[in-house]
Amino acid sequence: MKPTLLSTLCSLSLAATTAGALAATAAAPADSGPQAAQAVNQAKGDTLRADMPSALKALKAAPVAQFNAKDAAFRSCMLKRHDRSGAPAPVEPDGGLSDPMVRALLASYQRYWWRSLRDVSVRPAAEKQLKTELAGLLGEAPPAEGEEAFDALNERLDAELGKRGVHAQLGRTPPLYDLLLWRAQEQRDYVVDLPGGARQPVRVFLMDDWISRGWIHYGICGAGGAGGWANADGVFAVRANYGDLQGEDYRVSLLGHESQHYADQQRWPDMLSWQLEYRAKLVELAQADQTRDTLLGKFYRSRDDNPDHPHPYSNKRVLSDVATQLGLGADADLRMADPAAVRRAAAEVLAEDTRRREADGHGAAPAKAKAAPSR
Template sequence: MDHFYSLCLQGDLNSAMDYLDSIQPRTKEIEEIQQMYIERFYSQEPAEPILEDDQWIKEVLAAYHHYFQGVLTKADLIHDAELTLNDRLRMLLKVESPFTIDETENELAAIFTEKGYHFLGGVTPPFRGAYIWKRCETVDFNVEIPHRSITVTVHMMSDFLLEGWIGFATFNNRTVGGWAKEDGLYCNVKSYNNLGDDDFQVCYLKHEAQHLSDYSCFPGLTSAELEYRAKLVELIYTKNHSILNKFLNDAKNDPDFPHPYASYNLIKNISSKILEKDYESNMNVWLAVDYQKISSAALELFDENTSALKRSAVEKETPRGQGDDSCITTS
């Protein structure tokens, strides 16, 4: 099912359903998953059960569910769906002012805070969130990333009501593990069974810590550029081919989807460096390559990218942000 969920993560529910329909033999699990998706996304009037007592919260969740259903099946254009979402949310706020969607979500965040919840709006490209959760605890970690170590504060989130379009598109079989903001890292605790495993220590902690470092060292990077560098860090520190396999499954040559696009560029560049090929998509070929060679190549690509960003910053005479020296310190 990895390929099916990869298509969902690329925001292409129609292709994902076509793929699911093509799988043979038809197991009971596949039949059940297909029925779940039909009921959530393709029924005459899709309605998602919402287990929440607060009627206002239920209606906010229903508004986002309707938005997700429209954009993920391409039944609605993204711009039109966002306008409809904004109108529905403004009605719940009981305001007549022509708020932008960002202003509307700021108002929602204030009300959710009063109700004892945390709310994060905005866009997880190319679609809007939101993320709504109940509990949050903070823990500090010292994290080694290429050529430096940094101390980060991680806000450990749990008890989610909504996990963005990614969670909705996959029935939470794939969820956002967390994100980086200027006040620290945010971690979706249920995504990690053991905080000592690479899933957390590398795929989350080092990945997101690299984002924090890049925010300071190279402000203004696009989401795809940030993801490319953080994914290279994952390859540098992991111990086997599993992460590379994940990137292969997720890769898509589409700049509108920063995570899949970063995976595509990473595979393209590491294929050129190790195999002297434009793009190697066969995992069996990669399994024949000693993983240490892949890790070393990832570090080379990371350093080459860092050098290119430094040159670009000098050419544009753009400051790299506070603490320039710390951005280039080598271990």
Template structure:
């Protein structure tokens, strides 16, 4: 699911599940069904938002009349047009119960809004955020090292009873803040082996990050992995922690990251996403077509948006493998391929990728660590 990678002081963080929708009920909205044109506009809008372009995300929706949308899609359209229309203003400082937390969130939302409205100037707004956060911390001069700055902000938030994740989730700086966190141990079966992982489930969020803000909370990142444990965003899984969505798109996806970070620590963000998405497909049953549909519709050519770039590579390589092995697949979304054949192909493409990387490491005179070492 997408496009999120950050190097923070605590280690390498990989976000996933940005395409997950949070199911909600909206009183007073029509129960009619969104038209195909409306669904297409919603898809193009969310893709633009996830690539860091809020103005484009809103303009796509503006170009189609309201009567093409229904239910939660009307709510999404209304919010996006209000937040990112051409004459919109930066958001007001939010009130979340603690002045420091309110100030931090206000600075980030202002930065997100400006960067989403003017993507070409996002670096400028990032430097302004750096200056503003340094001032908030009482520093006379900007803290130039983002790792140091993030650590300082996180420490202040924790002292006030809030957990947080900061860093860089391309293409924007990240801030996630929550109040509750529960720990457990899980055993996750990957294509190559069973992997034990520590899991933290996060709830009671103040903010679920820029990708949620950019889509008016239509969806959010589902979790991430460090070199020590997995983190799961509880509200991203309304069907619960026993659902297939949680098992595949959080546990499977992030545990594959966890294993790959040990075996292939120099992988690029999109390469890590590529391998994790193949694992998702191998693990999926009821959600197989949903994942294929998302991977097929949410594609991109920019490596700085890792999830969308990885989606394109996954669909391309699966189709090439199936065709080379005599499996007829005329649809771009691969819906015409038998599920067992599709899952088997996902494993073979993943294993081939592993062999290529192990061979490249041997030629370079390095030896990748085996999972679990």
């Protein structure tokens, strides 16, 4: 598979806890207090920006008594996993993996994620160590400098994992290198309606039986992660995130979002990650109805001025540009605007972005066929 990873974040929900954390918070109120609720949102947003020190600071600053059972379990997991000054990086349980190579691969990535989330200054050294360890799993010398050599190593790792019955997506979910591993997938074909009347044929792979859900899922203690991505093979979706596959979250936030990625990657293969996310999030906002408030809430919670953080950066751009299109201030709250007007404005902003790309000479013809899945 193509090594570049373009993920779309799923909705945030706590997936795991401990008996001790629940027992300690049995008397907590049904809803967390305002400071605790804000701290949880802040910590999740900071983690999506790969800023663990800020996430831990927010969780420690809120009064412990304000956290309800679910949020207290999240806080406990985050502190136990990431607040370990002077301690070695924790390696999470491997789920009973019997294959020593897959176990070692997962452990290498978890150590790298833990170090890189804690301290941005160590990331170059952590990346170098990761590449050395991954090459060692194949009995190779460390790869040469540069992304091209690492991409080639990832291709060989992907082939080796395939022999062991494991599907993989390797590459970078900015700003960190990522590892998604799963054992089962089902293929379905769709034709997806996109804004402006385009109809995009797309192949979807529904993934199950997970080994690793990536650095965001690891960093945020299972409370968020990649819901799907698109590459030359088609669209990949985490089945467990989308219930019966009939809801708007699947039709819009997965199929719509990722089909726009797929179409854009075919037409403009050199588009930057934040630009891909910007256009796909405009599709979501142009089509969302029942999930509109949840979607906007997610955008508002995670905003950033750094284009190297493509999701929060594109969130901020989408909110500002749609508000401007509506004749509002760039910092207006779109949750207070007319829903139909917001949908129209998002479609208009997307159409204008397309016209600008075509006028700039970037409108190459779409590819005629999709590459077949390698496994």
